[in-house]
């Protein structure tokens with residue numbers, strides 16, 4: 001029915017998370033009606049997305065250099081590391097304005113059902129980092145309040161190789177099963193302030 005180029009765009013858009021076939025069609029039609037000046041920056045942004053971006057060697061946050069902006073900021077509290085599942089969680093916590101420490105992005109959570117073990121996450125990198133940096137005094141584990149998030153937090157508290165590092169967990173105030181990324185800043189900020197020790 002549709003010209004191949006338009007159908008291809010719809011198919012590609014529909015593969016994105018949260019976009020069903022209907023939304024994909026609507027977006028494609030919107031783009032089709034948009035002037036070149038509007039479409040070109042979008043196309044260029046998509047093409048350049050992968051170029052020059054990598055993960056921070058220290059915390060595995062996304063960066064356009066070797067070390068991310070947060071790790072290279074001397075104003076950040078180097079005694080605290082907030083452990084999160086995904087890069088977007090860093091953004092969510094930054095938005096609360098309640099946290100001034102550094103981060104460590106695990107890139108997932110332990111999930112035996114999905115076959116995700118510690119080796120597939122950046123957990124050993126976290127343990128190495130804590131082992132090699134005596135300045136670190138607290139790990140704020142901010143994995144999602146889900147079964148997997150809790151299991152991951154427990155794993156970290158069990159296998160961390162330093163007794164003098166306090167491990168705290170944020171979860172209070174967040175609904176069970178909630179995604180950090182979608183929590184409102186006030187709720188997340190409160191959960192951070194009310195973190196409890198293991």
Ligand SMILES: [Zn+2]
Nearest residue numbers: 056059068071
């Ligand atoms: Zn970093």
